[in-house]
Amino acid sequence: MTPAVAPPRPPAPHPEAGATARPDADRVAAAVLGALAAHRGAVDHALAGFCDRYLGPLPPLVGDAIRYALLGEGKRLRPMLVLAAYEAAGGRGDAVRVAAAVEVVHAYSLVHDDLPCMDDDDVRRGRPTVHRVYGVAAATAAGLAMVPLAARAALDAAVELGLAPAAAGAVVRELMRASGAGGMIGGQQLDLAGEGQAHSLEGLERIHRAKTGALITAAARIGGIAAGADAPRLDAFGRYGEAVGLAFQIADDVLDVTATTHELGKTAGRDLDLHKSTYPALLGVDGAMQRARALADDAQAALAAVGLLTPTLGYIAQFSVARRS
Numbered sequence: 281m282t283p284a285v286a287p288p289r290p291p292a293p294h295p296e297a298g299a300t301a302r303p304d305a306d307r308v309a310a311a312v313l314g315a316l317a318a319h320r321g322a323v324d325h326a327l328a329g330f331c332d333r334y335l336g337p338l339p340p341l342v343g344d345a346i347r348y349a350l351l352g353e354g355k356r357l358r359p360m361l362v363l364a365a366y367e368a369a370g371g372r373g374d375a376v377r378v379a380a381a382v383e384v385v386h387a388y389s390l391v392h393d394d395l396p397c398m399d400d401d402d403v404r405r406g407r408p409t410v411h412r413v414y415g416v417a418a419a420t421a422a423g424l425a426m427v428p429l430a431a432r433a434a435l436d437a438a439v440e441l442g443l444a445p446a447a448a449g450a451v452v453r454e455l456m457r458a459s460g461a462g463g464m465i466g467g468q469q470l471d472l473a474g475e476g477q478a479h480s481l482e483g484l485e486r487i488h489r490a491k492t493g494a495l496i497t498a499a500a501r502i503g504g505i506a507a508g509a510d511a512p513r514l515d516a517f518g519r520y521g522e523a524v525g526l527a528f529q530i531a532d533d534v535l536d537v538t539a540t541t542h543e544l545g546k547t548a549g550r551d552l553d554l555h556k557s558t559y560p561a562l563l564g565v566d567g568a569m570q571r572a573r574a575l576a577d578d579a580q581a582a583l584a585a586v587g588l589l590t591p592t593l594g595y596i597a598q599f600s601v602a603r604r605s
Contacts, residue, residue, distance in 0.1 A: 312591050316360055319376070323359045326380035327351060330433050338425060345414040345422035346429070349387045352405045355605075357528070357596070358382045358499040364592040365503025365517055368583070375506050377437035378451060381430050382499050385459045388426035389468075389495070391419055398472065403541065431456055441506060450505050458498035467491025471556070479557035485526060492532070493525025500524075516586045520593070523579035528600040530572040533558040534565055535604070544605055572601045 327350045335343040359379035366375045394401040394409040395416060402412055411419035434455050438448035457463060467490030479487070500521035504514045535544060537560055559568035576597040583589035 308591050309595075312595050315592060316595075319360055319363050319379075320356045322376045323356050323380045323383060324351070326377045327383060329377075330380065330384065330429070334429055334432065339421075341414060341418045342421045342425060345391075345410050345418045346426060348413060349391050349410050349422060349426070350384065352407060354383075354387075354405055355603075356383060357600070358386050358495060361496065361499040361521070361524075361593075361596055362503040362506075364590065364596060365500045365588075366507045367503075368588045368590045368593055369504045369507035369509040369513060369517075371503070371507030373441050373506075375437075375441055375503070378434060378441060378502065378506055379499075381434035381437055382455060382495065382502060384426055384430035384433060385455060385464075386495060388423045388430070388459075389464050391423040391426070393468070395419060395423075398468070427456075427459060430459070438506065443506060447505060447508070451502050454498045454502050454505065458494040463490050463494030463498075467494065477557065479562075481562055484557050484559065484562065488526060488529040489522065492529040493522055496525035496528060497521030513586050513588060516582050516588055519582035520579040520597070523575040523582065524597050524600050527572040527575035527579070527597070530559045530568050530575070531601050531603060534560055534568050534572075538565065539604060569601070576601050 331343075331347045331350060335346055338346070359376075359382055362379035362382055363375060366379075390404055391410045393399050394404055395411055401409055403409065409419075410422060414422070431452050434452050435448055438451045443451070459465065467487050470487045471491055497518055498521070500517040501514055504517040509517065536558070559571065562568075563571060579597040580589055580594050583593055
């Protein structure tokens with residue numbers, strides 16, 4: 281993953297730790313960024329493979345719209361999280377295609393979020409939105425087709441990874457639960473219904489734990505499921521994902537009022553245009569960022585308590601807050 285910010289640093293060493301501490305920290309940071317870049321390239325390759333493997337039977341315009349949605353630039357945070365959790369839990373296989381299936385669901389959500397009946401946006405990931413290129417009908421159909429595509433890709437990938445039927449089914453179930461009425465779709469409905477209304481902090485967090493947090497939580501848990509993690513470790517991955525997902529959304533709200541359209545790769549100021557309740561409106565920019573940083577700390581503490589916190593998972597938690605896009 282190519283970060284938009286400098287990589288978060290580990291805590292400063294104790295003065296008695298010696299002169300080698302900082303070079304060691306630099307090597308760890310470089311190794312994390314190198315691994316994430318390699319994972320991102322592998323996920324992009326897997327997404328292109330999904331297009332070649334699964335889009336043939338679809339109407340050409342719908343297939344082209346899906347390819348456009350999947351292969352655009354993106355942070356690939358969710359598949360990175362799948363792979364980081366998989367490795368932290370002791371996974372040793374090639375889980376890239378399992379991870380890429382999670383990105384299919386995320387890409388679908390962006391296609392539908394941008395439709396005129398939703399947020400009505402023209403720019404996503406630095407280029408025209410899918411409905412601006414292919415039309416509203418094709419974009420709508422593409423988004424609908426991407427959910428079963430993700431389920432099929434996740435199941436095929438889990439089987440190819442060698443997971444037992446029960447574990448493969450659990451991966452798909454986790455992904456579909458996050459994308460459904462109790463997750464992203466339900467959160468989106470609450471978000472649309474709440475436009476023009478003032479929410480309490482509790483109400484706002486209810487929306488975003490579903491709309492944004494559900495898939496990030498699923499990504500962490502899917503990595504653990506694929507690696508055979510036991511229930512306590514899956515619970516820890518879930519707590520980590522919930523905290524990171526909420527921190528990510530808070531940072532998104534802050535960026536909407538502090539960053540430019542060029543920096544974001546999407547239209548800045550849309551929350552204000554749509555009269556949405558946001559964390560900066562409720563807490564102020566500084567208060568919102570303080571809340572986001574506390575959540576990132578909570579996420580790391582949840583994994584540290586069960587011996588699962590790795591430099592990569594720590595980086596992802598901090599990056600969710602410190603990013604600029």
